[in-house]
Amino acid sequence: MQRTLLIIKPDAVKKKVIGKIISMVEKEFAIRGICMKTLTPEEAKKFYKVHEGKDFYEGLVEFMSSSPSVGVLLEGENAIYRLREIVGATDPKKAKPGTIRSLFGTNIRFNAVHASDSPEAAKYEIPFYFPNWDA
C-alpha cells in the first residue's frame, strides 16, 4: 500500500468543489485523513522549495497561502501514479477530459489540486497537513 497527498487548492475551495473532488478520489482510494488549513507563507515556501527561483514561485507561494486549502491523505496500491492520472496535466487546458484539473482548473497556476509526484515527495509533503503520518 502506498500513501499520497492530494491538496485541494484555494481556487477549488472558493469554487465550492471540495465535495466533487473528494467523491472522485473516494471511489479509487481509502481516505486516511482530511485537513483544512491556510498554509503560512513560510510553509508554502518550504512546500514548493523545488520550484524556488522559477518565475512563478513567488506568485505560487502567495496563492497557496492566501486562503484555506484541503489536504487529503490517500492510500491504495500504486496510489501516487494512479492519483496523478486522475488529476491530469499541470495545465488544465492540456489535461485529459474528465480529469480533476480539466474539470475544475482555471489556468496553470489556479489548477485546482496538487498531487505528490514520487514516494520521496509524498514523504516530504504529507506532514504539512498530517504531522502525525508519514508516507
Ligand code: CMP
Ligand atoms: P502543482 O502540481 O501544485 O506543482 C507546482 C505548481 O506550480 C503547479 O501545480 C502550478 O500551480 C504552478 N505552476 C507550474 N507551472 C507554472 C507556470 N508556468 N506558471 C504559473 N504557475 C505554475
